[in-house]
Amino acid sequence: MAKTNQQILDRATDTSxxxxxxxxxxxxxxxxxxxxxxxxxxxxxxxHAGELMGDTMDKLSLKKTSMEGNSHEKHGAxxxxxxxxxxxxxxxxxxxxxxxxxxxxxxxxxxxxxxxxKIEVPRDQYNKAVKAMARRIKNGxxxxxxxxxxxxxxxxxxxxxxxxxxIATKSIFDRGSTIVVDGQVKSVSFGQxxxxxxxxxxxxxxxxxxxxxIVSQVxxxxxARWHGQDADEALKGAVLxxxxxxxxxxxIYTVSSQFGGSNLxxxxxxxxxxxxxxxxxxxGVTAAITIGLDVVDCLRGRISMQ
Numbered sequence: 001m002a003k004t005n006q007q008i009l010d011r012a013t014d015t016s017x018x019x020x021x022x023x024x025x026x027x028x029x030x031x032x033x034x035x036x037x038x039x040x041x042x043x044x045x046x047x048h049a050g051e052l053m054g055d056t057m058d059k060l061s062l063k064k065t066s067m068e069g070n071s072h073e074k075h076g077a078x079x080x081x082x083x084x085x086x087x088x089x090x091x092x093x094x095x096x097x098x099x100x101x102x103x104x105x106x107x108x109x110x111x112x113x114x115x116x117x118k119i120e121v122p123r124d125q126y127n128k129a130v131k132a133m134a135r136r137i138k139n140g141x142x143x144x145x146x147x148x149x150x151x152x153x154x155x156x157x158x159x160x161x162x163x164x165x166x167i168a169t170k171s172i173f174d175r176g177s178t179i180v181v182d183g184q185v186k187s188v189s190f191g192q193x194x195x196x197x198x199x200x201x202x203x204x205x206x207x208x209x210x211x212x213x214i215v216s217q218v219x220x221x222x223x224a225r226w227h228g229q230d231a232d233e234a235l236k237g238a239v240l241x242x243x244x245x246x247x248x249x250x251x252i253y254t255v256s257s258q259f260g261g262s263n264l265x266x267x268x269x270x271x272x273x274x275x276x277x278x279x280x281x282x283x284g285v286t287a288a289i290t291i292g293l294d295v296v297d298c299l300r301g302r303i304s305m306q
Contacts, residue, residue: 013216017249018286020212021256022279030208031257031278033067039169040261040274047090049168051078053159053200054088054120059207075108077117085111086156088120090165092182094128097121098136098155105141115144116154122162130155160196167196171262201254209249217242256282 023029039048051069058065058081069078069088077085087109091097101109101119109117121129134151136142142154160168163181170177170188177188217238224234259265260278269277298304 013213013245016212016216017209017245018252018282020208021249021253021282022286029275029279029282030253031260031275031282034204035069036257036261036275036278037273040171044090045169046162046165047088049200050090050120050122050158050160050165051088052204053165053168054086054156055079056200056204056207057159060203075110077109078120085109085117086120087117088158090122090158090162092162094121094125095132097125098129098132102136102141105139107141107143110143113144116142118154118156120156120158122160122165123158124161124163126155126157160200164196167192168200169261170197171264172198172258173262173264198254198258201257202250204257205250205253206246208253209246212249213242213245216245252282252285255285 018024021030023032034052035048039045039052048069051067055065055067058079063082065082066080067078068076068080078088079086087101089097089100091100098119098121101107101116107116109119111117119129119133130151133142133155134148137145137148137151140146145154158165163179166179166181167188170179170193172190172193177193178185179188180186220241221234221238224237225231229237256278259281260274260276265274265277265281266272
């Protein structure tokens with residue numbers, strides 16, 4: 001019973017994860033929602049990388065989040081976290097990051113009540129960004145606010161530093177990657193891409209896979225209890241059973257994102273956008289993971305074609 005049910009559950013869970021990543025049930029893939037096209041191309045790709053990693057860390061902190069930036073609504077929120085509208089600004093200095101939220105001394109990003117949205121800045125710029133916001137308040141540029149001491153209410157510390165956000169736009173499949181920091185060109189090592197680009201994708205894959213896995217493992221726990229397992233044994237089985245599908249989902253997302261955003265992929269699939277390449281890659285990776293072992297067993301005569 002346990003083996004058969006676990007096999008059925010694993011297959012159903014893998015299918016649900018693939019549908020979630022590919023957008024088969026929503027019509028919009030995670031790669032489109034996460035603005036893969038913008039992240040791996042264009043001068044502002046690092047801003048999208050910072051925005052995505054911020055969303056990922058908030059999800060892993062069990063906050064209620066949604067990404068709104070892919071709508072490209074003028075002066076709209078990039079993210080909403082626990083009901084708070086957030087606009088992400090990743091510029092080369094704290095002053096520039098805060099200045100990007102204003103135009104001619106007027107705040108561009110406002111909530112429905114007229115107050116200013118919270119501005120998310122690179123992690124290493126936070127302290128200076130708060131001081132820059134305090135100056136804006138003192139100058140009367142922040143609506144419905146007169147106390148510079150409240151500046152921190154309008155600034156959010158990002159998940160990545162400015163330099164690391166740039167590294168996050170470089171694919172592990174490409175060589176000779178460079179970034180510009182403080183006006184100087186710096187080479188990006190394999191290890192740096194492994195940590196900040198691949199690592200960001202893996203955590204994003206985990207954060208977006210966990211909800212689907214939780215549903216399946218709750219089913220496993222309830223089914224195990226119905227068939228006579230004690231609570232501790234059923235819970236242990238559910239927890240251990242969640243590891244594989246989370247790794248599967250994170251791996252599908254990571255490999256697909258890294259390959260789809262690479263210059264290598266762009267040279268192979270000329271004229272095809274990164275999010276489309278990632279979707280095609282995800283289909284192949286999903287098939288390899290979910291039925292690859294079955295195909296091998298079939299060819300070796302261990303299981304039938306059916």
